[in-house]
């Protein structure tokens with residue numbers, strides 16, 4: 466869903482349902498998601514804590530917690546259905562090599578006892594088939610590519626000798642050294658301060674072009690990804706409720722949950738207008754969810770929202786949203802006042 470006609474598909478998730486067993490009960494964390502990823506694109510998955518972003522990307526890498534399982538669906542990549550993989554041997558063909566991940570905390574992915582140069586070089590040797598001087602030179606190039614200076618000296622240093630932002634650059638170098646096709650960035654900048662955040666995002670964007678990567682960003686911060694993503698998928702309670710090109714979701718969002726997320730952006734707050742606040746809590750995933758999961762918190766909910774789960778309604782060829790408000794018979798509802806001005810500004814900007 467969410468077509469992007471210019472590029473070929475690289476990964477296709479179809480009707481995915483993921484459950485966890487917990488204290489004798491079962492909760493459904495991913496509720497029938499279908500999602501296509503296109504070669505060379507950058508897709509941001511946004512949603513509040515607990516919406517299922519991490520579970521979704523972990524399932525692509527075979528990193529689900531032991532009590533989690535794929536109940537239904539397919540994850541198609543090359544000739545494989547990753548949803549059928551069940552041994553580490555299977556996953557070793559994919560993890561790191563085809564699909565790599567950069568997480569929030571670089572220290573957990575780095576070995577404190579090995580120089581950073583050696584850690585990058587090991588991947589160069591293993592995945593790029595280089596040896597000796599060639600592997601060393603490639604490692605230095607990678608260090609330069611991720612924006613580290615004085616590379617010969619830095620090669621010999623240990624992780625603790627680097628700042629948080631620099632460590633994140635090294636983790637990114639290691640991920641890229643494995644030559645992955647898809648790079649998943651799970652809240653890659655959350656632990657960093659704002660200036661460094663912007664630099665790391667810019668770096669990821671540059672590397673995406675330089676190495677022809679397809680990237681998935683997962684974050685709860687819509688503002689951060691708007692600058693780097695080609696498309697945005699909005700998740701709520703284990704489902705993708707809206708997907709589209711970044712400007713479509715950002716400046717013409719259709720689902721009231723997307724409106725709520727946008728309304729919490731600081732850009733809107735700074736105008737001194739009253740924010741559209743999101744009340745209530747997400748549904749309990751142990752229970753069966755009827756209708757639109759957001760309905761109980763949605764001031765625009767229609768009666769049908771409490772009864773029937775909305776399908777994806779097409780807004781444009783590339784923009785879809787699961788809200789009954791888009792049904793031809795629905796009453797006309799406009800976004801909250803504060804957002805209207807924001808949308809208007811965005812549309813004007815897009816046309817300039």
Ligand SMILES: Nc1ncnc2c1ncn2[C@@H]1O[C@H](COP(=O)(O)OP(=O)(O)OP(=O)(O)O)[C@@H](O)[C@H]1O
Nearest residue numbers: 485487494513514515516517518519520521530750
């Ligand atoms: N091992 C587990 N056992 C039980 N439930 C789990 C487990 N892992 C995740 N969940 C549940 O699955 C749901 C989705 O979690 P997930 O971590 O994917 O959310 P998220 O959107 O990534 O949130 P965050 O931004 O906080 O990481 C949550 O309700 C969570 O409690």
